Amino acid sequence: xxxxxxxxxxxxxTAATRLFYGEGIRAVSMDAVxxxxxxxxxTLYYHFTSKDELVAATIAARDQPTLELYKRWFAETDGxxxxxxxxxxxxxxxxxxxxxxxxxxxxxxxxxxxxxxxHPAVKAGAAHKKRFEAWLEAELKQHxxxxxxxxxxxxxxxxxxxxxxxxxxxxxxxxxxAGQLALGLVEAARKxxxx
Numbered sequence: 001x002x003x004x005x006x007x008x009x010x011x012x013x014t015a016a017t018r019l020f021y022g023e024g025i026r027a028v029s030m031d032a033v034x035x036x037x038x039x040x041x042x043t044l045y046y047h048f049t050s051k052d053e054l055v056a057a058t059i060a061a062r063d064q065p066t067l068e069l070y071k072r073w074f075a076e077t078d079g080x081x082x083x084x085x086x087x088x089x090x091x092x093x094x095x096x097x098x099x100x101x102x103x104x105x106x107x108x109x110x111x112x113x114x115x116x117x118x119h120p121a122v123k124a125g126a127a128h129k130k131r132f133e134a135w136l137e138a139e140l141k142q143h144x145x146x147x148x149x150x151x152x153x154x155x156x157x158x159x160x161x162x163x164x165x166x167x168x169x170x171x172x173x174x175x176x177x178a179g180q181l182a183l184g185l186v187e188a189a190r191k192x193x194x195x
Contacts, residue, residue: 009047012037017058021105025055025112056120059109063128067135081143082186089179093172103167146193151185158182
């Protein structure tokens with residue numbers, strides 16, 4: 001594909017991402033995506049043969065940038081590995097504490113498409129969550145935390161739970177509480193290793 005083709009594709013994905021996140025997948029038509037992207041429907045369908053393919057592309061496009069953001073937050077947080085894990089929650093809370101935030105885009109997509117578990121976007125969202133968990137496990141292992149696999153899974157559950165409850169109540173205290181729980185889990189695991 002040419003550079004122009006790549007930029008048109010990216011333009012479509014960016015427009016679709018904003019619309020799907022802001023209004024929901026089912027509520028957004030391909031006509032609306034074409035209009036928002038500033039392309040014809042013919043051009044839209046040249047790049048994406050179906051809405052399902054476009055939805056999957058929006059999830060795939062957010063995968064690495066989201067992982068990189070978490071990696072940066074982890075690296076930028078000073079202190080022990082437990083402090084760094086709590087920092088993920090703190091920085092997440094600060095980034096989502098805005099009226100425009102509509103929840104985790106991966107979770108929202110999976111929830112909206114829950115009746116179609118084979119949908120490529122559901123699979124892409126699930127793969128993203130697995131990659132996050134694997135990255136967190138690797139960080140915990142690198143910092144000498146025992147039981148890193150089980151702990152990474154617990155932390156993912158806490159993070160996704162905090163995100164969901166924050167969406168429901170719009171209260172940052174839930175993310176902060178989850179961060180404190182995460183800190184405690186990591187510190188307890190480290191004490192076990194020292195004992």
